[in-house]
Amino acid sequence: MGEAPHPVRPKASYRAPTLWRRMKRSWQVRIGGGILGLLIVVALLAPVIAVHDPNRPNIPERMSRPSWGHPFGTDNLGRDIFSRVVFGSRISLRIGFISVGIASAGGITLGLLAGYYSRLDNPIMRTMDILLAFPGLLLAIAILGALGPSLTNAMIAVGIAATPSFVRITRSSVFRVRSQEYVEASRAIGAVDRRIVLRHVLPNISPEVIVTTTLSMATAILAASVLSFLGLGAQPPTPEWGAMVFVAKDFLSLAPHIALFPILAIFVTVLGFNFLGDGLRDALDPRLYR
Helix, strand or coil: CCCCCCCCCCCCCCCHHHHHHHHHHCHHHHHHHHHHHHHHHHHHCHHHHCCCCCCCCCHHHCCCCCCCCCCCCECCCCCEHHHHHHHHHHHHHHHHHHHHHHHHHHHHHHHHHHHHCHHHHHHHHHHHHHHHCCCHHHHHHHHHHHHCCCHHHHHHHHHHHHHHHHHHHHHHHHHHHHCCHHHHHHHHCCCCHHHHHHHHHHHHHHHHHHHHHHHHHHHHHHHHHHHHHCCCCCCCCCCCHHHHHHHHHHHCCCCCHHHHHHHHHHHHHHHHHHHHHHHHHHHCCHHHHC
């Protein structure tokens, strides 16, 4: 008897060149990708771009208005706000990648288990329901109350708070894929579960995971900024955007520019990730391009 035919995985609904053309046509991807690219360049070249030491005080020039020497002005200690915003981009990117890395690693794993193994679905999802009973920010604050305020703990708290969304998205996507013919064929010829999940299930739910990851980056950066503003995240003198706004709140009437530029940095960064996520969602959805 000949060997059983190896199940043929379905051809993707789109090819790489076609996907690339879709992404190039999307104004959301172009704007979001441009903002993200600029943010990465600024973060990598921060020591070159920054014109001053971000943590060096200069009392005689405290709360100076924007000028040629200080493009964004100075804060209450005379520190250059432009330099602090530039170095803050490094921290914000690190917050986004680490927080979403924690959420995606745990959430995708639990979602795959819940979606593929029916006996694990109920305990995993009931646990996620308990976490979802708390608003994400309040859950992060509660975790920080147990761990203590710091930037590292803030990233952990934001990552844990974002995990349930990854679990739910992954689980629903696995439900859609696990009954497909190619999965049934792999199971019929004796393929082990790990091979089926890694070779057939996970690649076919990757579009949903990619979009969720991109959009979660914006949420994580915004949540960490809020935690720092509340004094639970980055601690002074760390040039984190939310911590900078926290310091600036006491000087809004005297020098509103101290808060203005960190807020604009948060706004533009979150907007960029949201644009990129929305554009990727459209580009990765083959139903829109039939």
